[in-house]
Amino acid sequence: MKITFHGAAQTVTGSQHLVEVEGHRILLDCGLYQGSRKESDRRNRNLPFDPASVDVLVLSHAHIDHSGNIPNLIKAGFKGDVVCTFATRDLCAAMLRDSGNIQERDVEYVNKKRLRRGEPPVEPIYTEEDAIHALGCFLAIGYERPYTLLPGVTLTFYDAGHMLGSAMVALDFADDEGRDRRLVFSGDVGRPDTPILRDPACLDAADVVIMESTYGGRTHPPIDESEKELEQAINETYRRGGKVIIPAFAVGRTQQLVYTLNKLFHAHDIPDMPIFVDSPLAVNVTNVFRLHPEAYDRETLDYMTKEDPDGDVFGFPRLRYVRQVEQSKELNFLREPAVIISASGMVEHGRILHHVKNNIEDPRSTILIVGWQAPDTLGRSLVEGASEVRIFGETYQRRAQVRVLNGFSGHADHDGLLNWVRAFQRRPEQIFLVHGELESAEALAAGLKDDLGYKPGQVRIPAMHQVFKV
Numbered sequence: 256m257k258i259t260f261h262g263a264a265q266t267v268t269g270s271q272h273l274v275e276v277e278g279h280r281i282l283l284d285c286g287l288y289q290g291s292r293k294e295s296d297r298r299n300r301n302l303p304f305d306p307a308s309v310d311v312l313v314l315s316h317a318h319i320d321h322s323g324n325i326p327n328l329i330k331a332g333f334k335g336d337v338v339c340t341f342a343t344r345d346l347c348a349a350m351l352r353d354s355g356n357i358q359e360r361d362v363e364y365v366n367k368k369r370l371r372r373g374e375p376p377v378e379p380i381y382t383e384e385d386a387i388h389a390l391g392c393f394l395a396i397g398y399e400r401p402y403t404l405l406p407g408v409t410l411t412f413y414d415a416g417h418m419l420g421s422a423m424v425a426l427d428f429a430d431d432e433g434r435d436r437r438l439v440f441s442g443d444v445g446r447p448d449t450p451i452l453r454d455p456a457c458l459d460a461a462d463v464v465i466m467e468s469t470y471g472g473r474t475h476p477p478i479d480e481s482e483k484e485l486e487q488a489i490n491e492t493y494r495r496g497g498k499v500i501i502p503a504f505a506v507g508r509t510q511q512l513v514y515t516l517n518k519l520f521h522a523h524d525i526p527d528m529p530i531f532v533d534s535p536l537a538v539n540v541t542n543v544f545r546l547h548p549e550a551y552d553r554e555t556l557d558y559m560t561k562e563d564p565d566g567d568v569f570g571f572p573r574l575r576y577v578r579q580v581e582q583s584k585e586l587n588f589l590r591e592p593a594v595i596i597s598a599s600g601m602v603e604h605g606r607i608l609h610h611v612k613n614n615i616e617d618p619r620s621t622i623l624i625v626g627w628q629a630p631d632t633l634g635r636s637l638v639e640g641a642s643e644v645r646i647f648g649e650t651y652q653r654r655a656q657v658r659v660l661n662g663f664s665g666h667a668d669h670d671g672l673l674n675w676v677r678a679f680q681r682r683p684e685q686i687f688l689v690h691g692e693l694e695s696a697e698a699l700a701a702g703l704k705d706d707l708g709y710k711p712g713q714v715r716i717p718a719m720h721q722v723f724k725v
């Protein structure tokens with residue numbers, strides 16, 4: 256078996272691993288690289304292998320850093336199936352279209368500049384139309400339903416507990432001597448007790464593992480602590496007569512917040528106040544969540560079928576979803592206390608910018624940060640306590656409270672990742688650490704050696720495009 260790491264090597268973005276086995280070429284994930292505009296464009300536009308030579312793509316989950324370059328792969332000549340779970344397929348229907356739309360708008364901006372410099376226009380990496388076409392290549396299978404992927408290769412998905420539909424990928428095949436071998440790709444590993452989702456699956460055996468290392472060396476606070484803080488922040492802001500503004504990713508984090516607020520609302524733990532989800536993508540994605548109760552954990556199913564008076568995890572009387580721009584603008588004139596959840600999650604673009612702009616100078620309001628903020632984003636400067644910020648070219652004084660809740664992460668932390676390896680009854684002989692900055696991958700490698708007794712040669716941190724024969 257040969258594995259080439261074409262992405263998410265010593266970084267957390269652009270997941271893309273090419274596995275060659277039994278004469279077949281299997282691509283694990285085909286994510287977009289997300290970084291500076293120039294670097295992203297170069298990496299995403301030029302695939303580092305011949306797409307037509309790949310037999311099949313196995314997709315671990317719908318996040319854009321794992322799925323986002325699929326339309327480009329297909330445009331460039333890939334003819335095989337994109338195999339994933341049912342929820343991943345349906346999330347991709349919303350997310351890849353949105354991504355195609357972003358690519359088109361991005362290029363419009365670039366082309367305006369190029370035109371001024373007398374340069375010819377460039378084409379988007381792919382369009383919304385390309386994304387829609389790509390959806391025709393998807394093939395969905397359920398969790399723990401072994402499927403003959405290619406002659407001699409069986410694929411089984413296990414729940415990764417990281418986002419709706421997320422999967423760990425197990426490939427079973429026979430090696431040259433006819434021995435049974437198993438390759439496991441962790442995808443992104445979730446955390447136990449994440450709202451809505453089941454806990455990450457424990458697997459019994461693997462020979463080779465490709466695993467994520469995003470939070471190697473770091474520990475998350477417990478989720479229930481953050482739920483308590485969410486409740487407190489809403490109650491305190493309500494008493495001051497302000498608004499709670501929550502920047503959140505439209506996919507996953509928003510639904511997690513809505514479910515938590517649903518329970519708080521029905522338990523009368525938060526005041527009877529309007530709550531808005533202001534993001535067209537979040538509206539579409541929430542509908543996908545509603546379609547996939549097979550992916551919910553026991554607690555969510557029990558709440559939905561036995562306790563929730565509306566029987567809808569993602570709806571309750573004071574909650575309104577906002578799709579139209581006009582309705583979004585009306586929120587600016589709202590005088591009463593309210594909660595507004597909007598995207599983007601790092602306050603870089605989208606409607607959240609308007610809500611932050613309208614509330615940042617109001618000492619009664621709270622800006623609640625519920626996700627990781629990348630360096631050089633407006634979200635990060637709020638976390639770091641900036642006393643003034645620039646939005647749409649204007650400077651604003653920060654008078655609103657800023658609170659940071661770190662417990663909502665969708666990724667396992669250091670101990671969570673070690674526990675996942677520890678749970679194998681027959682531990683993998685070889686582990687490749689991907690999807691983590693070098694520092695995090697090294698911290699996890701050290702943990703595997705110190706706590707689980709791995710030898711240095713058994714744990715590798717591949718470099719970009721590095722090839723391994725195992």
Ligand SMILES: [Zn+2]
Nearest residue numbers: 316318417443
């Ligand atoms: Zn992910």
